[in-house]
Amino acid sequence: LRTLAFFDFKHALRLKPDLVEAYNFLGIHFTQLQQFTQAFDAFDSALDLEPEHEYAYLNRGIALYFAGRPSLAKEDLMTFLAKQSNDPYRVIWLYFAEVAMGDPQALENLNTRRAMLPNNIWGIHIVDLFLNNLPEEKLLSLVSHNVESEKELIEKLCEAYFYLGKLNELNGNKMAAESYFKLALSTKVYEFVEHRYAKLELDLMHVSQAEITQK
Numbered sequence: 001l002r003t004l005a006f007f008d009f010k011h012a013l014r015l016k017p018d019l020v021e022a023y024n025f026l027g028i029h030f031t032q033l034q035q036f037t038q039a040f041d042a043f044d045s046a047l048d049l050e051p052e053h054e055y056a057y058l059n060r061g062i063a064l065y066f067a068g069r070p071s072l073a074k075e076d077l078m079t080f081l082a083k084q085s086n087d088p089y090r091v092i093w094l095y096f097a098e099v100a101m102g103d104p105q106a107l108e109n110l111n112t113r114r115a116m117l118p119n120n121i122w123g124i125h126i127v128d129l130f131l132n133n134l135p136e137e138k139l140l141s142l143v144s145h146n147v148e149s150e151k152e153l154i155e156k157l158c159e160a161y162f163y164l165g166k167l168n169e170l171n172g173n174k175m176a177a178e179s180y181f182k183l184a185l186s187t188k189v190y191e192f193v194e195h196r197y198a199k200l201e202l203d204l205m206h207v208s209q210a211e212i213t214q215k
Contacts, residue, residue: 093110110131159194
């Protein structure tokens with residue numbers, strides 16, 4: 001259905017060229033297809049129309065990260081974090097950009113930003129995972145804590161699987177990472193960033209493996 005949505009948003013922009021959310025969606029769509037130039041154009045259009053559109057900064061930052069431009073990604077993700085410094089997910093994506101830059105202070109920065117986060121939210125456990133303060137199996141055991149519905153459980157599983165995939169990817173455990181990304185996709189929480197980019201992570205892993213095989 002994403003393709004149908006793409007055509008509808010394109011049509012919407014012909015009718016209303018200043019529809020900011022349409023540009024934001026198109027940027028996400030192009031990022032998932034690894035059509036990064038078109039993605040940047042879409043996010044730039046969204047921010048030209050609405051400079052304070054914080055999720056356009058997030059999504060452009062993520063696109064830059066996957067496009068291999070982590071320094072520029074960091075700029076956008078710093079802007080995104082500044083708008084809500086107590087959000088663990090903003091902290092985590094900024095950490096990914098800093099790791100991709102090869103920043104030796106990335107882990108220390110993550111620890112510093114963790115101190116700004118409330119301790120009574122689910123996302124704090126994901127930050128602790130990357131700080132090596134929480135084992136993988138412990139994160140999964142915490143998923144069901146204080147869950148009030150099956151929908152909430154599935155959403156937390158989507159996040160847990162994705163970030164476990166990222167942790168294993170960063171640690172060079174490609175097989176485990178691939179398994180976790182597939183589990184994230186199996187939750188079918190389509191509207192979540194974590195589900196949205198689990199497929200892209202898998203695609204990029206397969207491209208990387210194909211390049212190694214060819215060499």
